[in-house]
Amino acid sequence: MTRAVEKSSGRRRGPSKGDLKEAAILDVAWGLLTEKALAEITVNDLTQGAGISRSSFYFYFDSKEAVLRALAQRAGAEIRSSIGGFDTDAEGRVGDLHAVIAGYLRRWQESGPVLRAIRLQVESDPDLREFWAQIRSELLDDVARSIDRAQRAGVAAAAPPAARDLAEALFAMMLESAYQHSLQPADRTAELRLVETLTVAAQRMLGLTGR
The missing domain is CATH 1.10.357.10 (Tetracycline Repressor, domain 2)
Structure with a gap:
C-alpha cells in the first residue's frame, strides 16, 4: 500500500543507507583534508568520523x-x-x-x-x-x-x-x-x-x- 501511494503521489524515495554511508565517508574526508595532508589521514580517521566499521568502509572504497x-x-x-x-x-x-x-x-x-x-x-x-x-x-x-x-x-x-x-x-x-x-x-x-x-x-x- 505504501509503495502504491508513493508511486501515485510522484514522491521519490530518499537515498539508501548505503548512499548515506558513502556520502558520510566523503564528507569526513573533505573535512579532514582541510586540516592535514592525505598522507596523514588514516582509514581509522575516516571510519571513526563517519561512524562506520572498517569492513563497511572497504565495501565502498578499497583505499x-x-x-x-x-x-x-x-x-x-x-x-x-x-x-x-x-x-x-x-x-x-x-x-x-x-x-x-x-x-x-x-x-x-x-x-x-x-x-x-x-x-x-x-x-x-x-x-x-x-x-x-x-x-x-x-x-x-x-x-x-x-x-x-x-x-x-x-x-x-x-x-x-x-x-x-x-x-x-x-x-x-x-x-x-x-x-x-x-x-x-x-x-x-x-x-x-x-x-x-x-x-x-x-x-x-x-x-x-x-x-
Whole structure:
C-alpha cells in the first residue's frame, strides 16, 4: 500500500543507507583534508568520523586514495560548473568573463584543500592522474568549443592559435593563479584585484573585440 501511494503521489524515495554511508565517508574526508595532508589521514580517521566499521568502509572504497578519486569527481564537477559560464551565444559573443573567473576563484577558495591534495596525489597515483586528466579534458573541450565559436564569428581574434591551444593556456593561467591564491588567508581586496587581472589577461589572450 505504501509503495502504491508513493508511486501515485510522484514522491521519490530518499537515498539508501548505503548512499548515506558513502556520502558520510566523503564528507569526513573533505573535512579532514582541510586540516592535514592525505598522507596523514588514516582509514581509522575516516571510519571513526563517519561512524562506520572498517569492513563497511572497504565495501565502498578499497583505499583512502579511492576516496580522493571520488572527491576529485565532486570537485571536478564543481569546477566544470563554474567554468561552464564561459560560453558563447549564437552570434559567438562571449559571456561575462569577470563573473566566470570570480566563480572559479570562489570554487578554489571553497575546495582548495581537496584540489591541492588532488594536485599532489596525481604525481604518484596513476589511476587518479588518468581520472583527473579526463575531467580536465572534458572541461577544456567545453571552453575550446566556445572559443572556436567566437573566432568563427569574428568576436575573438582568428586562429592561430587554435581554440584548444588557447583553452589550454587560459586554463593553465587560471589554475596556477587560483592555486596560489588559495594558499593565502582570505582577502577580499586581493581577490577582487586578481579577478580583474585575470579578466583583462583573458580578454587580451583571446583577442576579444568587444562586439
